[in-house]
Amino acid sequence: MAYQHIKVPENGTRITANADCSLNVPEDPIIPFIEGDGIGVDITPVMQRVVDTAVEKAYGGKRRIHWMEVYAGEKATRVYGGDTWLPQETLDAVRDYVVSIKGPLTTPVGGGIRSLNVALRQELDLYVCQRPVRYYPGTPSPLKHPEHTDMVIFRENSEDIYAGIEWAAGSPEAKRIIDFLLGEMGVTKMRFPSTSGIGIKPVSEEGTKRLVRKAIHYAIDNDRSSVTLVHKGNIMKFTEGAFKNWGYELAMQEFGATEIDGGPWCRMENPRTGKEIVIKDVIADNFLQQILLRPGDYSVIATLNLNGDYISDALAAQVGGIGIAPGANISDTVAMFEATHGTAPKYAGQDKVNPGSLVLSAEMMLRHLGWVEAADLIVRGLSGAISSGRVTYDFARAVEGAEELSCSAFGENIVEHM
Numbered sequence: 528m529a530y531q532h533i534k535v536p537e538n539g540t541r542i543t544a545n546a547d548c549s550l551n552v553p554e555d556p557i558i559p560f561i562e563g564d565g566i567g568v569d570i571t572p573v574m575q576r577v578v579d580t581a582v583e584k585a586y587g588g589k590r591r592i593h594w595m596e597v598y599a600g601e602k603a604t605r606v607y608g609g610d611t612w613l614p615q616e617t618l619d620a621v622r623d624y625v626v627s628i629k630g631p632l633t634t635p636v637g638g639g640i641r642s643l644n645v646a647l648r649q650e651l652d653l654y655v656c657q658r659p660v661r662y663y664p665g666t667p668s669p670l671k672h673p674e675h676t677d678m679v680i681f682r683e684n685s686e687d688i689y690a691g692i693e694w695a696a697g698s699p700e701a702k703r704i705i706d707f708l709l710g711e712m713g714v715t716k717m718r719f720p721s722t723s724g725i726g727i728k729p730v731s732e733e734g735t736k737r738l739v740r741k742a743i744h745y746a747i748d749n750d751r752s753s754v755t756l757v758h759k760g761n762i763m764k765f766t767e768g769a770f771k772n773w774g775y776e777l778a779m780q781e782f783g784a785t786e787i788d789g790g791p792w793c794r795m796e797n798p799r800t801g802k803e804i805v806i807k808d809v810i811a812d813n814f815l816q817q818i819l820l821r822p823g824d825y826s827v828i829a830t831l832n833l834n835g836d837y838i839s840d841a842l843a844a845q846v847g848g849i850g851i852a853p854g855a856n857i858s859d860t861v862a863m864f865e866a867t868h869g870t871a872p873k874y875a876g877q878d879k880v881n882p883g884s885l886v887l888s889a890e891m892m893l894r895h896l897g898w899v900e901a902a903d904l905i906v907r908g909l910s911g912a913i914s915s916g917r918v919t920y921d922f923a924r925a926v927e928g929a930e931e932l933s934c935s936a937f938g939e940n941i942v943e944h945m
Protein backbone atom coordinates (compact mmCIF):
# COMPACT_ATOMS: atom_id res chain seq x y z
CA MET A 528 0.00 0.00 0.00
CA ALA A 529 1.53 3.30 -1.06
CA TYR A 530 0.59 6.36 0.95
CA GLN A 531 1.47 10.00 0.47
CA HIS A 532 2.51 10.85 4.04
CA ILE A 533 1.87 7.75 6.12
CA LYS A 534 5.07 5.79 6.71
CA VAL A 535 4.39 2.07 6.93
CA PRO A 536 6.81 0.47 9.46
CA GLU A 537 9.46 -1.66 7.78
CA ASN A 538 8.75 -4.52 10.12
CA GLY A 539 5.36 -5.67 11.27
CA THR A 540 2.36 -7.38 9.73
CA ARG A 541 -1.17 -6.28 8.96
CA ILE A 542 -4.10 -7.57 11.02
CA THR A 543 -6.79 -9.00 8.75
CA ALA A 544 -10.45 -9.88 9.26
CA ASN A 545 -12.19 -13.08 8.16
CA ALA A 546 -15.62 -13.37 6.58
CA ASP A 547 -17.08 -14.37 9.97
CA CYS A 548 -15.62 -11.11 11.41
CA SER A 549 -12.97 -12.90 13.49
CA LEU A 550 -9.46 -11.42 13.34
CA ASN A 551 -6.12 -12.83 12.27
CA VAL A 552 -3.72 -11.17 14.68
CA PRO A 553 -0.02 -11.67 13.99
CA GLU A 554 2.62 -11.52 16.74
CA ASP A 555 3.90 -8.23 15.26
CA PRO A 556 0.77 -6.25 14.27
CA ILE A 557 0.99 -2.81 12.71
CA ILE A 558 -1.37 -0.54 14.63
CA PRO A 559 -2.27 2.87 13.18
CA PHE A 560 -2.58 5.69 15.72
CA ILE A 561 -3.81 9.29 15.55
CA GLU A 562 -1.94 11.43 18.06
CA GLY A 563 -4.91 13.77 18.54
CA ASP A 564 -5.31 17.51 19.12
CA GLY A 565 -4.90 19.37 22.41
CA ILE A 566 -3.80 16.95 25.14
CA GLY A 567 -3.28 14.23 22.49
CA VAL A 568 0.38 15.26 22.40
CA ASP A 569 0.63 14.48 26.15
CA ILE A 570 -1.39 11.29 26.52
CA THR A 571 -0.64 9.41 23.30
CA PRO A 572 3.11 8.84 23.94
CA VAL A 573 2.33 7.78 27.53
CA MET A 574 -0.26 5.29 26.25
CA GLN A 575 2.31 3.85 23.81
CA ARG A 576 4.96 3.56 26.52
CA VAL A 577 2.54 1.75 28.87
CA VAL A 578 1.30 -0.59 26.12
CA ASP A 579 4.79 -1.44 24.85
CA THR A 580 5.93 -2.22 28.39
CA ALA A 581 2.90 -4.38 29.13
CA VAL A 582 3.35 -6.34 25.89
CA GLU A 583 7.09 -6.82 26.52
CA LYS A 584 6.46 -7.91 30.10
CA ALA A 585 3.65 -10.29 29.15
CA TYR A 586 5.30 -11.96 26.15
CA GLY A 587 9.05 -11.41 26.64
CA GLY A 588 9.69 -10.15 23.11
CA LYS A 589 7.55 -12.77 21.30
CA ARG A 590 4.92 -10.16 20.59
CA ARG A 591 5.35 -6.52 19.73
CA ILE A 592 3.19 -3.70 18.32
CA HIS A 593 4.57 -1.70 15.40
CA TRP A 594 2.98 1.74 15.64
CA MET A 595 2.10 3.58 12.41
CA GLU A 596 1.17 7.25 12.70
CA VAL A 597 -1.80 8.37 10.63
CA TYR A 598 -3.09 11.91 10.63
CA ALA A 599 -6.31 13.73 11.45
CA GLY A 600 -7.20 17.10 12.93
CA GLU A 601 -4.75 19.96 13.30
CA LYS A 602 -1.71 17.75 12.70
CA ALA A 603 -3.20 16.64 9.37
CA THR A 604 -3.45 20.27 8.25
CA ARG A 605 0.24 20.69 9.08
CA VAL A 606 1.33 17.50 7.32
CA TYR A 607 -0.95 17.70 4.26
CA GLY A 608 -1.38 21.48 4.18
CA GLY A 609 -4.45 23.55 3.50
CA ASP A 610 -7.78 22.47 4.85
CA THR A 611 -7.10 18.74 5.00
CA TRP A 612 -8.47 17.74 8.41
CA LEU A 613 -9.25 14.12 7.60
CA PRO A 614 -7.13 12.78 4.70
CA GLN A 615 -8.60 9.97 2.63
CA GLU A 616 -5.47 7.88 3.25
CA THR A 617 -6.13 8.02 7.01
CA LEU A 618 -9.55 6.48 6.43
CA ASP A 619 -7.99 3.92 4.08
CA ALA A 620 -5.28 2.95 6.58
CA VAL A 621 -7.70 2.63 9.50
CA ARG A 622 -9.88 0.37 7.36
CA ASP A 623 -6.97 -1.62 5.89
CA TYR A 624 -5.20 -2.23 9.19
CA VAL A 625 -8.50 -3.12 10.97
CA VAL A 626 -7.53 -2.12 14.55
CA SER A 627 -6.38 1.38 15.51
CA ILE A 628 -6.33 3.90 18.35
CA LYS A 629 -6.82 7.65 18.38
CA GLY A 630 -6.35 10.66 20.63
CA PRO A 631 -9.12 13.27 20.88
CA LEU A 632 -9.89 15.64 18.01
CA THR A 633 -11.14 19.21 18.27
CA THR A 634 -14.58 20.19 17.01
CA PRO A 635 -15.03 23.97 17.12
CA VAL A 636 -18.50 25.03 18.31
CA GLY A 637 -20.44 26.55 15.39
CA GLY A 638 -18.50 27.35 12.23
CA GLY A 639 -18.18 25.10 9.23
CA ILE A 640 -16.11 22.19 10.57
CA ARG A 641 -18.13 19.12 11.36
CA SER A 642 -16.88 16.74 14.02
CA LEU A 643 -13.95 14.68 12.77
CA ASN A 644 -14.78 12.09 15.42
CA VAL A 645 -18.29 11.72 14.07
CA ALA A 646 -16.93 11.72 10.50
CA LEU A 647 -14.53 8.85 11.31
CA ARG A 648 -17.35 6.83 12.87
CA GLN A 649 -19.70 7.48 9.97
CA GLU A 650 -17.18 6.95 7.16
CA LEU A 651 -16.05 3.62 8.64
CA ASP A 652 -19.54 2.70 9.86
CA LEU A 653 -18.21 2.19 13.40
CA TYR A 654 -21.74 1.81 14.66
CA VAL A 655 -21.06 0.78 18.25
CA CYS A 656 -19.49 3.12 20.75
CA GLN A 657 -18.65 0.82 23.65
CA ARG A 658 -17.73 2.53 26.91
CA PRO A 659 -17.18 0.49 30.08
CA VAL A 660 -17.57 2.30 33.40
CA ARG A 661 -16.16 0.72 36.56
CA TYR A 662 -14.63 1.84 39.81
CA TYR A 663 -10.95 1.64 40.69
CA PRO A 664 -10.32 1.74 44.48
CA GLY A 665 -8.65 4.97 45.55
CA THR A 666 -10.36 7.02 42.84
CA PRO A 667 -12.16 10.13 44.14
CA SER A 668 -15.92 9.85 43.64
CA PRO A 669 -18.94 11.92 44.69
CA LEU A 670 -20.81 8.67 45.50
CA LYS A 671 -20.85 6.86 48.85
CA HIS A 672 -20.58 3.51 47.09
CA PRO A 673 -18.92 4.08 43.73
CA GLU A 674 -18.04 0.38 43.61
CA HIS A 675 -21.72 -0.35 42.83
CA THR A 676 -21.27 1.31 39.43
CA ASP A 677 -20.27 -1.32 36.89
CA MET A 678 -21.86 -0.66 33.52
CA VAL A 679 -20.97 -1.00 29.87
CA ILE A 680 -22.56 1.56 27.58
CA PHE A 681 -23.44 0.57 24.01
CA ARG A 682 -24.06 3.91 22.33
CA GLU A 683 -25.44 3.90 18.77
CA ASN A 684 -22.73 5.69 16.83
CA SER A 685 -24.07 6.26 13.31
CA GLU A 686 -27.52 7.83 13.55
CA ASP A 687 -29.62 10.25 15.60
CA ILE A 688 -29.43 14.01 15.88
CA TYR A 689 -25.66 13.63 16.48
CA ALA A 690 -25.21 12.78 12.78
CA GLY A 691 -25.23 16.52 12.06
CA ILE A 692 -27.98 16.77 9.44
CA GLU A 693 -28.91 20.37 10.19
CA TRP A 694 -29.36 23.78 8.66
CA ALA A 695 -28.78 27.20 10.18
CA ALA A 696 -31.67 29.54 10.95
CA GLY A 697 -32.30 31.87 8.02
CA SER A 698 -30.47 29.69 5.47
CA PRO A 699 -32.28 28.90 2.19
CA GLU A 700 -32.16 25.18 3.13
CA ALA A 701 -33.82 25.75 6.52
CA LYS A 702 -36.42 27.97 4.89
CA ARG A 703 -37.17 25.32 2.27
CA ILE A 704 -37.64 22.60 4.85
CA ILE A 705 -39.79 24.85 7.04
CA ASP A 706 -41.96 25.83 4.05
CA PHE A 707 -42.38 22.12 3.26
CA LEU A 708 -43.30 21.27 6.84
CA LEU A 709 -45.81 24.10 7.17
CA GLY A 710 -47.16 23.95 3.62
CA GLU A 711 -47.28 20.25 2.84
CA MET A 712 -46.96 18.30 6.08
CA GLY A 713 -49.59 20.08 8.13
CA VAL A 714 -47.14 21.17 10.83
CA THR A 715 -48.69 23.83 13.06
CA LYS A 716 -46.61 23.62 16.21
CA MET A 717 -43.41 25.33 15.14
CA ARG A 718 -43.25 28.30 17.49
CA PHE A 719 -40.97 30.71 15.57
CA PRO A 720 -40.59 29.31 12.03
CA SER A 721 -38.86 32.28 10.44
CA THR A 722 -35.95 32.18 12.92
CA SER A 723 -35.66 28.42 13.50
CA GLY A 724 -32.62 26.31 12.74
CA ILE A 725 -33.51 22.77 11.71
CA GLY A 726 -31.95 19.44 12.79
CA ILE A 727 -33.02 15.98 11.64
CA LYS A 728 -33.03 12.91 13.90
CA PRO A 729 -32.86 9.71 11.84
CA VAL A 730 -33.31 6.48 13.82
CA SER A 731 -33.77 3.25 11.87
CA GLU A 732 -34.82 -0.32 12.62
CA GLU A 733 -31.55 -1.68 11.14
CA GLY A 734 -29.42 0.80 13.09
CA THR A 735 -31.22 0.02 16.33
CA LYS A 736 -31.21 -3.73 15.94
CA ARG A 737 -27.53 -4.07 15.05
CA LEU A 738 -26.63 -2.01 18.14
CA VAL A 739 -28.94 -3.85 20.53
CA ARG A 740 -27.73 -7.18 19.08
CA LYS A 741 -24.15 -6.27 20.01
CA ALA A 742 -25.25 -5.26 23.51
CA ILE A 743 -27.08 -8.56 24.09
CA HIS A 744 -24.14 -10.57 22.73
CA TYR A 745 -21.89 -8.70 25.14
CA ALA A 746 -24.22 -9.54 28.04
CA ILE A 747 -24.15 -13.22 27.00
CA ASP A 748 -20.37 -13.38 26.58
CA ASN A 749 -19.63 -11.51 29.80
CA ASP A 750 -22.25 -13.06 32.10
CA ARG A 751 -24.18 -9.82 32.63
CA SER A 752 -27.59 -9.82 34.31
CA SER A 753 -29.46 -7.20 32.30
CA VAL A 754 -29.54 -5.05 29.19
CA THR A 755 -31.35 -1.72 29.63
CA LEU A 756 -32.68 0.26 26.67
CA VAL A 757 -32.37 3.94 27.64
CA HIS A 758 -34.56 6.29 25.57
CA LYS A 759 -36.80 9.34 25.61
CA GLY A 760 -39.62 7.54 23.84
CA ASN A 761 -42.40 9.20 25.78
CA ILE A 762 -41.66 12.43 23.90
CA MET A 763 -39.95 11.34 20.63
CA LYS A 764 -42.21 8.43 19.86
CA PHE A 765 -41.08 7.47 16.35
CA THR A 766 -37.34 7.74 17.01
CA GLU A 767 -36.55 7.11 20.69
CA GLY A 768 -39.82 5.21 21.23
CA ALA A 769 -39.18 3.11 18.14
CA PHE A 770 -35.66 2.36 19.42
CA LYS A 771 -37.21 0.87 22.55
CA ASN A 772 -39.80 -1.16 20.61
CA TRP A 773 -37.27 -2.48 18.08
CA GLY A 774 -34.91 -3.39 20.93
CA TYR A 775 -37.55 -5.54 22.62
CA GLU A 776 -38.58 -7.02 19.26
CA LEU A 777 -35.01 -8.07 18.56
CA ALA A 778 -34.61 -9.65 22.01
CA MET A 779 -37.76 -11.72 21.47
CA GLN A 780 -37.22 -12.65 17.82
CA GLU A 781 -33.48 -13.39 17.86
CA PHE A 782 -32.76 -14.35 21.46
CA GLY A 783 -36.04 -16.04 22.46
CA ALA A 784 -36.83 -13.50 25.19
CA THR A 785 -40.32 -13.74 26.72
CA GLU A 786 -42.33 -10.99 28.38
CA ILE A 787 -42.34 -10.64 32.16
CA ASP A 788 -45.84 -10.07 33.61
CA GLY A 789 -47.28 -8.98 30.25
CA GLY A 790 -44.22 -6.91 29.25
CA PRO A 791 -42.65 -4.82 28.00
CA TRP A 792 -39.72 -6.03 30.15
CA CYS A 793 -38.66 -9.48 29.13
CA ARG A 794 -36.26 -12.20 30.11
CA MET A 795 -34.05 -14.60 28.20
CA GLU A 796 -31.72 -17.42 29.10
CA ASN A 797 -28.02 -16.89 28.66
CA PRO A 798 -27.12 -19.81 26.33
CA ARG A 799 -23.61 -19.99 27.82
CA THR A 800 -24.48 -20.03 31.52
CA GLY A 801 -28.21 -20.86 31.71
CA LYS A 802 -28.67 -17.75 33.84
CA GLU A 803 -31.39 -15.18 33.25
CA ILE A 804 -30.74 -11.93 31.39
CA VAL A 805 -33.45 -9.29 31.86
CA ILE A 806 -34.11 -6.91 28.97
CA LYS A 807 -35.67 -3.72 30.33
CA ASP A 808 -36.06 -0.07 29.46
CA VAL A 809 -35.97 3.23 31.28
CA ILE A 810 -36.65 6.80 30.21
CA ALA A 811 -33.43 8.79 29.96
CA ASP A 812 -34.09 11.51 32.56
CA ASN A 813 -35.18 8.93 35.12
CA PHE A 814 -32.08 6.88 34.25
CA LEU A 815 -29.79 9.82 35.00
CA GLN A 816 -31.12 10.06 38.57
CA GLN A 817 -31.24 6.31 39.11
CA ILE A 818 -27.59 5.79 38.16
CA LEU A 819 -26.68 8.01 41.10
CA LEU A 820 -29.13 6.51 43.58
CA ARG A 821 -29.25 2.83 42.49
CA PRO A 822 -26.36 2.19 40.10
CA GLY A 823 -26.31 -1.50 41.02
CA ASP A 824 -29.61 -1.97 39.15
CA TYR A 825 -27.91 -1.44 35.78
CA SER A 826 -25.36 -3.48 33.87
CA VAL A 827 -25.32 -3.28 30.05
CA ILE A 828 -26.84 -0.11 28.59
CA ALA A 829 -28.04 0.27 24.97
CA THR A 830 -28.95 3.76 23.91
CA LEU A 831 -29.04 6.25 21.07
CA ASN A 832 -26.17 8.51 20.08
CA LEU A 833 -26.89 11.74 21.93
CA ASN A 834 -28.18 10.04 25.09
CA GLY A 835 -25.04 7.88 25.02
CA ASP A 836 -22.83 10.94 24.79
CA TYR A 837 -24.42 12.52 27.89
CA ILE A 838 -24.58 9.24 29.81
CA SER A 839 -20.89 8.49 29.11
CA ASP A 840 -19.62 11.65 30.79
CA ALA A 841 -22.16 11.45 33.63
CA LEU A 842 -21.24 7.86 34.47
CA ALA A 843 -17.52 8.61 34.13
CA ALA A 844 -17.89 11.39 36.71
CA GLN A 845 -19.47 9.12 39.29
CA VAL A 846 -16.49 6.76 39.30
CA GLY A 847 -13.85 9.48 39.44
CA GLY A 848 -14.06 11.51 36.27
CA ILE A 849 -13.37 11.55 32.62
CA GLY A 850 -9.63 11.06 33.17
CA ILE A 851 -10.05 7.27 33.29
CA ALA A 852 -13.00 6.75 30.91
CA PRO A 853 -12.08 4.50 27.97
CA GLY A 854 -13.96 3.58 24.82
CA ALA A 855 -14.05 1.83 21.47
CA ASN A 856 -15.76 2.54 18.17
CA ILE A 857 -16.56 -0.77 16.51
CA SER A 858 -18.02 -2.06 13.25
CA ASP A 859 -18.37 -5.73 12.37
CA THR A 860 -14.67 -5.77 11.49
CA VAL A 861 -12.91 -2.44 12.02
CA ALA A 862 -12.29 -1.15 15.56
CA MET A 863 -10.93 2.23 16.60
CA PHE A 864 -10.22 2.80 20.27
CA GLU A 865 -10.43 6.23 21.88
CA ALA A 866 -10.94 7.96 25.22
CA THR A 867 -14.37 9.32 26.18
CA HIS A 868 -13.00 12.80 26.86
CA GLY A 869 -12.01 15.52 24.40
CA THR A 870 -8.94 17.63 23.77
CA ALA A 871 -9.08 19.62 27.06
CA PRO A 872 -7.34 22.52 25.26
CA LYS A 873 -6.43 24.52 28.38
CA TYR A 874 -4.07 21.72 29.43
CA ALA A 875 -2.56 20.97 26.00
CA GLY A 876 1.18 20.39 25.98
CA GLN A 877 1.56 20.81 29.77
CA ASP A 878 2.26 17.15 30.60
CA LYS A 879 -0.48 17.48 33.20
CA VAL A 880 -3.65 15.52 32.43
CA ASN A 881 -4.54 11.96 33.30
CA PRO A 882 -3.50 9.53 30.54
CA GLY A 883 -5.73 6.83 32.11
CA SER A 884 -8.60 7.07 29.61
CA LEU A 885 -6.39 6.44 26.61
CA VAL A 886 -4.34 3.82 28.48
CA LEU A 887 -7.55 1.96 29.34
CA SER A 888 -8.76 2.35 25.74
CA ALA A 889 -5.53 0.60 24.74
CA GLU A 890 -6.28 -2.05 27.37
CA MET A 891 -9.61 -2.67 25.60
CA MET A 892 -7.69 -2.84 22.32
CA LEU A 893 -5.30 -5.49 23.63
CA ARG A 894 -8.26 -7.55 24.89
CA HIS A 895 -9.86 -7.16 21.44
CA LEU A 896 -6.66 -8.61 19.92
CA GLY A 897 -6.82 -11.50 22.38
CA TRP A 898 -3.70 -10.27 24.20
CA VAL A 899 -5.37 -10.63 27.59
CA GLU A 900 -2.16 -11.07 29.60
CA ALA A 901 -0.90 -7.65 28.49
CA ALA A 902 -4.36 -6.14 29.08
CA ASP A 903 -4.44 -7.60 32.60
CA LEU A 904 -1.02 -6.08 33.33
CA ILE A 905 -2.35 -2.65 32.36
CA VAL A 906 -5.31 -3.02 34.71
CA ARG A 907 -2.95 -4.14 37.48
CA GLY A 908 -0.57 -1.23 36.76
CA LEU A 909 -3.31 1.39 36.71
CA SER A 910 -5.03 0.02 39.83
CA GLY A 911 -1.70 0.02 41.68
CA ALA A 912 -0.83 3.52 40.51
CA ILE A 913 -4.18 4.91 41.68
CA SER A 914 -3.97 3.12 45.03
CA SER A 915 -0.43 4.49 45.56
CA GLY A 916 -1.89 7.99 45.96
CA ARG A 917 0.64 9.36 43.44
CA VAL A 918 -1.75 10.56 40.74
CA THR A 919 -2.46 13.29 38.19
CA TYR A 920 -4.00 16.65 39.14
CA ASP A 921 -7.62 15.54 38.63
CA PHE A 922 -7.38 12.88 41.33
CA ALA A 923 -4.83 14.76 43.49
CA ARG A 924 -7.16 17.73 43.94
CA ALA A 925 -9.91 15.47 45.24
CA VAL A 926 -7.98 13.04 47.43
CA GLU A 927 -6.55 14.29 50.70
CA GLY A 928 -2.83 13.57 51.07
CA ALA A 929 -2.34 12.55 47.44
CA GLU A 930 0.81 13.57 45.61
CA GLU A 931 0.35 15.24 42.23
CA LEU A 932 2.31 13.70 39.35
CA SER A 933 2.65 14.84 35.76
CA CYS A 934 1.00 12.89 32.95
CA SER A 935 4.25 11.17 32.00
CA ALA A 936 5.25 10.47 35.63
CA PHE A 937 1.85 8.87 36.21
CA GLY A 938 2.54 6.71 33.14
CA GLU A 939 5.79 5.59 34.82
CA ASN A 940 3.84 4.90 38.01
CA ILE A 941 1.51 2.61 36.00
CA VAL A 942 4.54 0.82 34.55
CA GLU A 943 6.09 0.38 38.02
CA HIS A 944 2.89 -1.24 39.32
CA MET A 945 2.45 -3.76 36.49
Ligand SMILES: NC(=O)C1=CN([C@@H]2O[C@H](COP(=O)(O)OP(=O)(O)OC[C@H]3O[C@@H](n4cnc5c(N)ncnc54)[C@H](OP(=O)(O)O)[C@@H]3O)[C@@H](O)[C@H]2O)C=CC1
Pocket residue numbers: 566630631632633634635636644849850865866867868869870871872880881882883884921
Ligand atom coordinates in the same frame (compact mmCIF):
# COMPACT_ATOMS: atom_id res chain seq x y z
N1 LIG B 1 -13.80 11.85 20.97
C1 LIG B 1 -13.26 13.05 20.92
O1 LIG B 1 -12.24 13.25 20.30
C2 LIG B 1 -13.92 14.15 21.67
C3 LIG B 1 -13.64 15.43 21.31
N2 LIG B 1 -14.18 16.48 21.99
C4 LIG B 1 -13.75 17.82 21.60
O2 LIG B 1 -12.78 18.28 22.56
C5 LIG B 1 -12.83 19.70 22.67
C6 LIG B 1 -12.91 20.12 24.14
O3 LIG B 1 -14.16 19.67 24.67
P1 LIG B 1 -14.63 19.90 26.16
O4 LIG B 1 -16.08 20.05 26.15
O5 LIG B 1 -13.80 20.92 26.82
O6 LIG B 1 -14.41 18.47 26.88
P2 LIG B 1 -13.07 17.73 27.32
O7 LIG B 1 -13.47 16.33 27.59
O8 LIG B 1 -11.97 17.95 26.36
O9 LIG B 1 -12.65 18.46 28.68
C7 LIG B 1 -13.56 18.81 29.68
C8 LIG B 1 -12.91 18.73 31.05
O10 LIG B 1 -12.76 17.35 31.40
C9 LIG B 1 -11.58 17.17 32.15
N3 LIG B 1 -10.67 16.29 31.40
C10 LIG B 1 -10.70 15.98 30.08
N4 LIG B 1 -9.73 15.12 29.78
C11 LIG B 1 -9.06 14.89 30.91
C12 LIG B 1 -7.93 14.08 31.26
N5 LIG B 1 -7.29 13.34 30.35
N6 LIG B 1 -7.51 14.09 32.54
C13 LIG B 1 -8.14 14.81 33.47
N7 LIG B 1 -9.20 15.59 33.21
C14 LIG B 1 -9.66 15.63 31.94
C15 LIG B 1 -11.01 18.55 32.39
O11 LIG B 1 -11.65 19.00 33.58
P3 LIG B 1 -11.15 20.16 34.59
O12 LIG B 1 -11.35 21.45 33.85
O13 LIG B 1 -12.11 19.99 35.73
O14 LIG B 1 -9.75 19.90 34.97
C16 LIG B 1 -11.51 19.30 31.17
O15 LIG B 1 -11.53 20.69 31.32
C17 LIG B 1 -14.04 20.16 21.83
O16 LIG B 1 -13.54 20.59 20.59
C18 LIG B 1 -14.84 18.89 21.67
O17 LIG B 1 -15.63 18.92 20.53
C19 LIG B 1 -15.01 16.28 23.07
C20 LIG B 1 -15.33 15.00 23.46
C21 LIG B 1 -14.84 13.84 22.76
Ligand SMILES: O=C(O)CCC(=O)C(=O)O
Pocket residue numbers: 632633634642643644645836839867
Ligand atom coordinates in the same frame (compact mmCIF):
# COMPACT_ATOMS: atom_id res chain seq x y z
O1 LIG C 1 -16.80 14.95 18.22
C1 LIG C 1 -16.88 15.71 19.16
O2 LIG C 1 -16.46 16.87 19.13
C2 LIG C 1 -17.47 15.27 20.46
C3 LIG C 1 -17.58 13.78 20.56
C4 LIG C 1 -18.00 13.35 21.90
O3 LIG C 1 -18.32 14.13 22.78
C5 LIG C 1 -18.03 11.91 22.19
O4 LIG C 1 -17.83 11.11 21.30
O5 LIG C 1 -18.28 11.55 23.34
Ligand SMILES: [Mg+2]
Pocket residue numbers: 836837839840867
Ligand atom coordinates in the same frame (compact mmCIF):
# COMPACT_ATOMS: atom_id res chain seq x y z
MG1 LIG D 1 -18.83 13.12 24.58
